[in-house]
Amino acid sequence: SQQGEEDPQALSIQEGENATMNCSYKTSINNLQWYRQNSGRGLVHLILIRSNEREKHSGRLRVTLDTSKKSSSLLITASRAADTASYFCATDARYGGSQGNLIFGKGTKLSVKP
Amino acid sequence: DAGITQSPRYKITETGRQVTLMCHQTWSHSYMFWYRQDLGHGLRLIYYSAAADITDKGEVPDGYVVSRSKTENFPLTLESATRSQTSVYFCASSPYPGASYEQYFGPGTRLTVT
Numbered sequence: 001s002q003q004g005e006e007d008p009q010a011l012s013i014q015e016g017e018n019a020t021m022n023c024s025y026k027t028s029i030n031n032l033q034w035y036r037q038n039s040g041r042g043l044v045h046l047i048l049i050r051s052n053e054r055e056k057h058s059g060r061l062r063v064t065l066d067t068s069k070k071s072s073s074l075l076i077t078a079s080r081a082a083d084t085a086s087y088f089c090a091t092d093a094r095y096g097g098s099q100g101n102l103i104f105g106k107g108t109k110l111s112v113k114p
Numbered sequence: 115d116a117g118i119t120q121s122p123r124y125k126i127t128e129t130g131r132q133v134t135l136m137c138h139q140t141w142s143h144s145y146m147f148w149y150r151q152d153l154g155h156g157l158r159l160i161y162y163s164a165a166a167d168i169t170d171k172g173e174v175p176d177g178y179v180v181s182r183s184k185t186e187n188f189p190l191t192l193e194s195a196t197r198s199q200t201s202v203y204f205c206a207s208s209p210y211p212g213a214s215y216e217q218y219f220g221p222g223t224r225l226t227v228t
Contacts, residue, residue: 030213
């Protein structure tokens, strides 16, 4: 069962540009997390934002959360070639076999060209 | 080395064979997770464990068995491998319950069932 879905599925930009990825989810959440996955590697945690927070920053990353619209966005400013990766949002599952655990979206594949 | 490791990194097996994927973490995290990653599905939770000798099913547990006799190890066994179990398998750990804190992922095991 899919909780979060990222948009777009793929994004290609030039180095130095900003990259914005969106995540929409279906049911209410306690928190939302963003992860990065470089090709052939495991996922790396980027940011966790709780349902009572609207915005969070970490270095060049900015995450927003709009619980009324059930959506979140991840902004990477001044992108670098090293930011090339897939980005996943994950929310807490309220129902089903994964209840209490994370449900991951399918990811946005970001390509940053030098 | 400290962290979370998986072995083997690559495995090819035949339909019907039993396969065990290993996961080891050095942080003494209470929670451990097994995910599979398939194109078009993102990551899906197979099994998780809250502590030694405590395991529970995730979203897609059929055909898999887990055990956790020691906090640091969480092996995943495919009792009779099928082609549909061809996937990349990720182990993760966390000091807190699944969705409330970041998870630390291993590098993954790419399993091919022929």
